Amino acid sequence: MEKFEHKLNEYAKLTIEVGINLQKDQPLVISAPVEGVEFVRLLAKYAYEAGANDVFINWSDDTLTKLKxxxxxxxxxxxxxxxxxxxxxxxxxKGAGFISIHSDDPELLKDIDPKKIAVANKASGIGMKEFRKYTMNDINSWCVISIPTKKWASRVFKDVDEETAVEMLWDAIFKATRMDLDNPVEAWKEHVKSLEDRSTFLNEKEFKTLHFTSSNGTDLVIDLPEGHIWQGGASKNIKGIQFVANMPTEEVFTLPHKNGVNGVVYSTKPLNYGGNLIDDFKVEFKEGKVVNFEAKVGHEILKDLLDIDDGAKYLGEVALVPYSSPISQANIVFLNTLFDENASCHLAFGRAYPTSIKNGEKMSDDELSKLGVNNSLTHEDFMIGSEDLSIIGETKDGEKIQIFKDGEWAI
Structure with a gap:
């Protein structure tokens, strides 16, 4: 128990010091489930010790959400x-940092009218559109983490009792966030550097297209816009302060050209969307737009996701993650996008990060659109990586380079 408490405290410290990298006299907003109150108190404690001038908690509760x-x-x-x-x-x-704790029950709204969920998601997307510019443009520091909740843990580890499931999920989270190592802070610094090195190589090559193929039927060509930027590991806010937006993170990512996606892609992990699962699905694109899709699980939920607005039918992100990533090797389907996306190459329906194109954070939506940057009320990652995934990149000079082979980096 003493060892667990030590790791818990170190995880909270890591989130404050490396994740959000909180500065003196900076406010902090934490969005969290009420079940995680003890951990949130730890975050607040270390935030004030780091010099926070205010810590505001935005609470959520799955039970109350379902009742509503x-x-x-x-x-x-x-x-x-x-x-x-x-x-x-x-x-x-006020320059606050924003920590979001994603720990939802992946089947919370399984029996709820999907139209009601779709309407709520759209209203939220519209309502929070202005605020999201602060995070999607990296104006403010932000960090997404997870902690176990009883329902989530029991969905992941179905064959054990609730208490054991929570313990197992804590163990998996600690390993995924490098908390099992002797010096997690130093381990994160090294990891961030390795992701930045991958990004540098890809940026130097200035790829024009990426061709994804896999034995499951994936055959997809993605055009990249002029001036696209590969990113990975850490970001910097408007003040130049470094932060890590996702903990864990194993991805190197950029944006596709909105109208330059053609072919078919198959999902390889379930997508937890709004308290429902979408699984075993394929999507066909033509000139960037989804023209056909099939899902064996959650077909109507996927349809509602794509119908949020016109931009939801286009892609906003392409991310590369090796099949041998620590999260993938854990051989756990977390049913939580924060973890599952970092176990697999993935794409995202909807809005692109303006920071993924040169000077994008300074541009208006119209200016971004002219460069092929997708805009939408939503941004939802879905996993496409497999153990035999191949990715061949073609530069603007016509050079073809194998980027991924058999699900692993080939560069």
Whole structure:
């Protein structure tokens, strides 16, 4: 127990010192499930010790969320409270850092009317659109982490009791975030450097297209826009302060050209979307747009996701993750995108990060659109990596380079 408490404290410290890299006199906003109150208190403790001038907690509760979906009338979900956006923008304008703890029950809304969920997701997307510019443009530091909750742990480890499942999930999270190593902070610095080195190589090559193929039927060509930027590991906010947006992170990513995606791609892991699972699906693209899709699990949920707006039918991210990543080698399907996306190459429906194109963070939506940058109310990652995935990149000079072979880096 003493060893666990030590790791728990070190995980909280790592999140504050490396993840959000909190600065003196900076506010901090933490979005968290009520089940994680003890860990949130640790985050607040170390945040104040690091010099935070204010720590605001944005609580959520799966039980109350489900009760609302089961009992509230449809029109309630069509409206997003303005005070919620105003609160987040208030802190963003004060230069706050934002920590989000993603620990939802992946089957929370399994029996809820999918139309009600779709309406709520769209209303939230519209309501939080202005705030998301602060994080998607890296104006403010932000960090996404996870902690186990009982329902989530029991979905992942179905054959053990609830308490054991939570312990097993904590162990998996600690390993995925390098908390099992002697010096996690130094291990993270080395890891960030290795991802930055991959990004540097890809940026120097200035690839024009990427061709993905796999024995599962994936055959997809993705055009990359002029001036695209590969990123990985750490980012910097508007003040030049480094932060790590996802812990864990194993990806190197950029954006595709909105109208330059053609072919078919097959999912390789379940997608947890809004309390429902979408699994075993394939998507066909023509000139960037989804023109056909099939899903053996969650077909209607996927349809509603793609119908949020026109931009949801286009891609906003392409990310490379080796099949041998530590999270993949754990051989656990986490049913949580933060972890599963870092076990697999993935794409994202919807909005692209403006920081993934040269000077994009300084551009208007219209200026970004002219460069082929997708805009949408949503951004949802889905996993496509496999043990035999091949990726061949072609530079603007016509040179073809094997980037991935048999699911691993070939460069």
């Amino acid at each position: 979906y089961e009992n509230a009338p449809f029109e309630v979900f069509e409206d997003f409270p303005k005070w919620k956006q105003d609160t987040m923008i208030y802190y963003a304008e």
